[in-house]
Amino acid sequence: MMELRQLKELLTLAQSKTVSQAARQLFLSQPALSRSLQRLEQELEVDLFYHGKNKLELTDTGELALTYAQQILNLSELMVDALRQHQAAKFSVNLQTCAPAPLWELTALCSLLFPQLTQVSIIESDPKRLMEALHSKLADCVVLPAPQQHPDIICLPFLTEQLYFALHYTHPLAHESKLSFAQLDGAAFLLRPHIGFWQQVIDQHLPHCRFMRQQDDNSFDTILTDSRLLSFTSDIVLQRDGQRTDRVCIPIKDRAAHVTYYAHILRAKEKKLAPLIASLTAKAERLKLAQTAQRLQLLT
Amino acid sequence: MMELRQLKELLTLAQSKTVSQAARQLFLSQPALSRSLQRLEQELEVDLFYHGKNKLELTDTGELALTYAQQILNLSELMVDALRQHQAAKFSVNLQTCAPAPLWELTALCSLLFPQLTQVSIIESDPKRLMEALHSKLADCVVLPAPQQHPDIICLPFLTEQLYFALHYTHPLAHESKLSFAQLDGAAFLLRPHIGFWQQVIDQHLPHCRFMRQQDDNSFDTILTDSRLLSFTSDIVLQRDGQRTDRVCIPIKDRAAHVTYYAHILRAKEKKLAPLIASLTAKAERLKLAQTAQRLQLLT
DNA sequence: ATGCCTTACGTTATACGTAATTATT
DNA sequence: AATAATTACGTATAACGTAAGGCAT
Numbered sequence: 111m112m113e114l115r116q117l118k119e120l121l122t123l124a125q126s127k128t129v130s131q132a133a134r135q136l137f138l139s140q141p142a143l144s145r146s147l148q149r150l151e152q153e154l155e156v157d158l159f160y161h162g163k164n165k166l167e168l169t170d171t172g173e174l175a176l177t178y179a180q181q182i183l184n185l186s187e188l189m190v191d192a193l194r195q196h197q198a199a200k201f202s203v204n205l206q207t208c209a210p211a212p213l214w215e216l217t218a219l220c221s222l223l224f225p226q227l228t229q230v231s232i233i234e235s236d237p238k239r240l241m242e243a244l245h246s247k248l249a250d251c252v253v254l255p256a257p258q259q260h261p262d263i264i265c266l267p268f269l270t271e272q273l274y275f276a277l278h279y280t281h282p283l284a285h286e287s288k289l290s291f292a293q294l295d296g297a298a299f300l301l302r303p304h305i306g307f308w309q310q311v312i313d314q315h316l317p318h319c320r321f322m323r324q325q326d327d328n329s330f331d332t333i334l335t336d337s338r339l340l341s342f343t344s345d346i347v348l349q350r351d352g353q354r355t356d357r358v359c360i361p362i363k364d365r366a367a368h369v370t371y372y373a374h375i376l377r378a379k380e381k382k383l384a385p386l387i388a389s390l391t392a393k394a395e396r397l398k399l400a401q402t403a404q405r406l407q408l409l410t
Numbered sequence: 411m412m413e414l415r416q417l418k419e420l421l422t423l424a425q426s427k428t429v430s431q432a433a434r435q436l437f438l439s440q441p442a443l444s445r446s447l448q449r450l451e452q453e454l455e456v457d458l459f460y461h462g463k464n465k466l467e468l469t470d471t472g473e474l475a476l477t478y479a480q481q482i483l484n485l486s487e488l489m490v491d492a493l494r495q496h497q498a499a500k501f502s503v504n505l506q507t508c509a510p511a512p513l514w515e516l517t518a519l520c521s522l523l524f525p526q527l528t529q530v531s532i533i534e535s536d537p538k539r540l541m542e543a544l545h546s547k548l549a550d551c552v553v554l555p556a557p558q559q560h561p562d563i564i565c566l567p568f569l570t571e572q573l574y575f576a577l578h579y580t581h582p583l584a585h586e587s588k589l590s591f592a593q594l595d596g597a598a599f600l601l602r603p604h605i606g607f608w609q610q611v612i613d614q615h616l617p618h619c620r621f622m623r624q625q626d627d628n629s630f631d632t633i634l635t636d637s638r639l640l641s642f643t644s645d646i647v648l649q650r651d652g653q654r655t656d657r658v659c660i661p662i663k664d665r666a667a668h669v670t671y672y673a674h675i676l677r678a679k680e681k682k683l684a685p686l687i688a689s690l691t692a693k694a695e696r697l698k699l700a701q702t703a704q705r706l707q708l709l710t
Numbered sequence: 711a712t713g714c715c716t717t718a719c720g721t722t723a724t725a726c727g728t729a730a731t732t733a734t735t
Numbered sequence: 736a737a738t739a740a741t742t743a744c745g746t747a748t749a750a751c752g753t754a755a756g757g758c759a760t
Contacts, residue, residue, distance in 0.1 A: 112486060113413045130739060139727050144740065146725085154490060156497040164734040164739050171496050178489035182482060186412060189478035190454060196471050197456045430714065439752050444715065446750085464714050464759045 114186055116150040117179035119143060120158070124176050129166055199247070203383070205231040206243050207253035209306035211271050211346040212371040216251065223385040233306045241374070250379055251386065255307055255369040264375045268393040272345040273308070273367035276357040278338040284358040291315035291364050298322070300339040302330050308342070311366050370397070414486060416450040417479035419443060420458075424476050429466055499547070503683070505531040506543050507553035509606035511571050511646040512671040516551065523685040533606045541674070550679055551686065555607055555669040564675045568693040572645040573608070573667035576657040578638040584658040591615035591664050598622070600639040602630050608642070611666050670697070 119136060123143075126132035133143040147166075151158045158172035168176065203220050207213040213231055220229055234240055241258060243249035257265045275294060277284045283293065296318040301309075303323060312319070322339070324330040334341060335356065343359050353359065361367070373390050375383055419436060423443075426432035433443040447466075451458045458472035468476065503520050507513040513531055520529055534540055541558060543549035557565045575594060577584045583593065596618040601609075603623060612619070622639070624630040634641060635656065643659050653659065661667070673690050675683055 111415055111418075112490070113415065115411055115413065128739070141741075142726055154493055156493045163732075166740070171493055171500075174496055175489065175493055178485070178492065182485050182489065185478070185482050185485060189475065189482065190412070192478065193454055193456045193471055193475055196474055200471070428714070441716075442751055466715065
């Protein structure tokens, strides 16, 4: 039977133009390769080569064989890649979010729930790409700032985030209890890297501002300390990192500054991610309760 | 390295559901197949099987592998088929004609010119199919009753044929020197098999006739002898087989009853078929001379 | 008890490398 | 002389089959 190995040999022969050279490339002795090619020819029952006394050349049938061999080997490489990737997906959980905060939440959750799985995670602001990643089963869980209803998808609101301005304490507006985007449109802001969809929010609501984005979080912190530049923070960040002494944090009252994050998981992955789904569902319940409580509070 | 053999084994395993059964199908011992599959798994670095104590089942990665294996094996079979066909084409000359007479001419020619090649020949009345066969390089030479001009094709008129009615000597029109289709429209004819495009000619010009087609030439002859049925013949047939004593052969004067056969050969095959082309070109020249002679004769 | 998969072990067969041969540049 | 392909021969590796073990139906 014809074997992949022989097709590979055929291919390297065609590239090398001489059996000796091809044999060296394949870490074989010249006679070994010669015989292997003879066997291939014999098995296919066609003349692949013109056997000259001192040279071996492909016939047109051989050239034809070459094109097929190329296709078959390409396909077989594709196969290994696909299988390895499929295998890797089983032993990792791939999180893709529109912003850093839900990613922190999810990575913490997943390292508790799936300590044996490796985590892969990225922040991607384009919602289309996120949903594509989900549907193509590349991502296990994607987080968007809005729900995406779909029969194949479980959609859970599990987290909210409130955006804040972080003003230097000397700033004229530092004593306000609430601010709107409009009040600071035109100012200069220092931005952290990887802020996801927030970039689009501020681009839209602060069209006259200049933004300086730092490459890493360390340089962000030092530059912020050494300057009076404005920046952003959020309730989640404040809870995690605490207050900076040199900045006053004031909530932004525009609706766009308050988001609810929705986790999306394919139903096909319900079994694999059962613990995560359970945990997120619980959080969704708590969110609902909090929101109804808030509404009641507003009514009284 | 992964080998085609192993992919074949994977496939038969999937069909057989058990290693033992698959091993029997592959004429292998059970342990041999078991280890071969283990090696495949090891080489791909992927879990293809669930190794139960007493059963071996495909994982979903295994199922995925299966689809690729199927594709690869299909492609490899396609490869052998294509190569064998390509090889066969080199050692045979494939003639396809619209009628039997040019086929006789060509087969005679080819067995003289290419005694080492095997001949493949068919009669096909559909001109489109004939040209497709030529362009797909399936046919070496196709013959049509009309020229098909094309830059890639050599077109040579090499033979003419005149259709005759063969009337029983008792037939009222048996003493005419010429006849037209119209004079016999409505009669009953006995037809030989494999008459190619002539079928379409008589269908068109004798719309009210009944035709009885015989399965083979022998039964045609005996039935013709035992009956007074009308039939067809031609100058070429008469020259080959001679006159029948019980029939009178009268030429049909309609233009459709006189055809010139055009041989068509791909320029790409010019080298392979050089002797045939030379021979046909000579015949084409003689035809031209004969036709101009005929015209001169008409003028005087 | 029968059937299935795996591991172990001795054997065979296939494919290898070295060496020799012949021919070409 | 140097390089290239084929053939011949002894060898080594890799795959086989038989046999044995464990487990499930």
